[in-house]
Amino acid sequence: MSSNLQRDRATVARPGFIRTPDGVELFYRDWRPERAPGSEKTIVFVASYSLPSDMWAYQMTPLARAGFRCVAYDRRGHGRSGDPGGGYDYDTLADDLAALIEALDLTAITLVGYSMGGSEAVRYLTRHGSARVARLVLIASTLPMLAKASDNADGIDRASIESFQRDLMTDYPQWLAENARPFAGPRPSQAMIDWVREMALRTSHQALFACNETVSRGDFRNELRDVDVPTLIVQGGRDLSNPLELTSRRTARAIPDARLVVYEGAPHGIFLSDAARLVADIAAFAST
Incomplete structure (x- = not known):
């Protein structure tokens, strides 16, 4: 579990x-x-x-009001964080998560990862250990492996990945406009969907492409066996981005102490479509 964090310390730079x-x-x-x-x-x-x-606004606000301390951060190249031009591999991203946890001296945490964030959370555990983590929640994750391979025949083929990358490099706003409603499902308002699209459009274009490559090449099939904390896995039954049978069902079988909860009929964007139910499930699990 060696990393740069053993040689250098993360710090609070400014408020x-x-x-x-x-x-x-x-x-x-x-x-x-x-x-x-x-x-x-x-x-x-x-x-x-x-x-x-x-x-996470519609999860963090009610959870903080319910008595939980809620911490979240912007991945490098996203939101208000720096755009360093590199470091979008899972090891570096897991080290960024470790930097946050160390700088704020957080312990006994419930670590919640959504989609790609779930893979970063698992890599954090296998790279840095679980001394500071009590529980893990994986929501609509990309785990264990999305891409098609000779030993992953049901995966997403390279042609589909490259098709998205062409859209990303030519007209990402149009791709978002066409795919936002399938992502969120019928329940969220158009205003809510527009809010999410605006956030995505502010992300570094280089980070978008590099992170997509990281996700498409990720393979956590062996790594999941090393997750040594109780794990709650949540996914929508109609997730078009990360199909349930390819991702969460396999992840639940691979992690030793895992429980899968399927939101029947829900899309990938369950933080929007099923916000209140997700809050209740996280709160109940984090209280154990």
Whole structure:
């Protein structure tokens, strides 16, 4: 579990920002409940591909009001964080998460990762260990492996990945406009969908392409066996981005202490379509 963090320490650079050992400033938000400060349980949120920590607003607000300390951050190249021009591999991204946890000296946390963020959370655990993590929540994750291979025949073929990358490099706003409603499902308002699209459009274009390559090449099939904390896995039954049978069902079988909850009929964007139910499930699990 060696990493740069063993040689250099992350620091709080200024209010709302930490500086990683390789010099990148990451924006974070740390919402503490008004009652019983210092005695609350801590939840750390890792955002989806292309989205900043703002995506968690409708989970963090009610959870903080319910007594949890809620911490989230913007991945490098996303939101208010620095755009360093590199470091979008899973090892570096996991080190960024470790930098946040170390700089804020967080312990006994419930670590929540959404989509790509779930893979970053698992790589954090296998690279840095679980000394600071009590529980793991994986939501609509890209785990264990999305891409098609000789030993992953049901995966997404390279042609489909390259098709998205062409859209990304030629007309990403149009791709978002066409795919936002299938992502969110019928329940969220158009205004809510527009809010998410605006966040995605502010993400570094280089980060979008590099992170997509990272996701498409990720293979956690062996790594999942090393997850040694209780794990809650949540996914929509009609997830078109990360199909349930390819991702969460296999992940639940691979992690030793895992429980899968399927939101029947729900899309990939369950943080929008099923926000209240997701809050309740996270709160119940984080309280155990």
